Amino acid sequence: MTRFLRFLALALLAIGAIPAHAQRNEARDRADIHALLMAYGATLDSRDFDGFGKLFGEDGVYVGGGGREAKGAAAGEMMRQVFANNPNGVGEPNFHLFYNEVVTFDGPDRARATSMSLWMVPDQATKRPTPLLAGRYEDELVRKNGKWLFARRVVKSVTNRPPEAK
């Protein structure tokens, strides 16, 4: 029995000696974070604004392309208004196309990501899918209760600025 307890103690010490970042499953975390980044567009594309707000948890901050800011569930409400107003007068169906994703970890429960997207909308004349907006995302991500969420997402528009002064 004493030998068993000694073995158990050594095993526990060994587990405790492994750094937290080595104990986690990075491949799983990368898959979950990728799914989070995809869910951002998928919820907007399906007009699931409640689901969109949940991606930010209670206090995640969303800074939209125009600099407007919302926190948590309010992010969903903000996007509900944006799509209801339809300032660009775009047709449907429209969808997000994501690319250039890079994820780095700051610790076992914190990560950063950069990525880009095109917002594809039908051309009014031809109905062909056409890129209307391009955006760059800078994300701070956090794992809360086992789930990866946006702690902060900043959207930077890379097109459709007013023409530069000549």
Add this chain to the structure above:
Amino acid sequence: MTSHATEMEDRVAIHALLIEYGAALDRRDFDGFAKLFGEDGAYQLSTGAATIGPKTGEMMREIFATGPNATAVPNFHLFFNELIWFETPDLARSTSACLFMTTPDQETRKLSVAVAATYDDELIRENGTWRFKRRTLKPLSNGPATVKP
């Protein structure tokens, strides 16, 4: 193809290298761009001689200053169809593709595909960092417009 202990983190690092190629150009960081090729990495256009190491940055600086890339701002690289495989733990190959997106109409800033290209890469780990050993760029072109009868 090999499988090795650090394969997953190597894939992550190589993916970051492939994305940084475009990101450096998009932010006009030509010195940073050249570092992706180390001292002797070759950047090979489909025709002509390869450009080596630090000279790759100077070549791209010139292209962006005087070539067609200078006129349609903003512009950016969009990467897709990435494949990576390993020949040894320190040597890998990759193929991928890219759209170079521009906004030629400065009134509407409407996005347009300026160039489509594929990349054929040899990648090497040097001093713990992955870099291009050789990158071959092959533009995809439709050729001249068909003459209508």
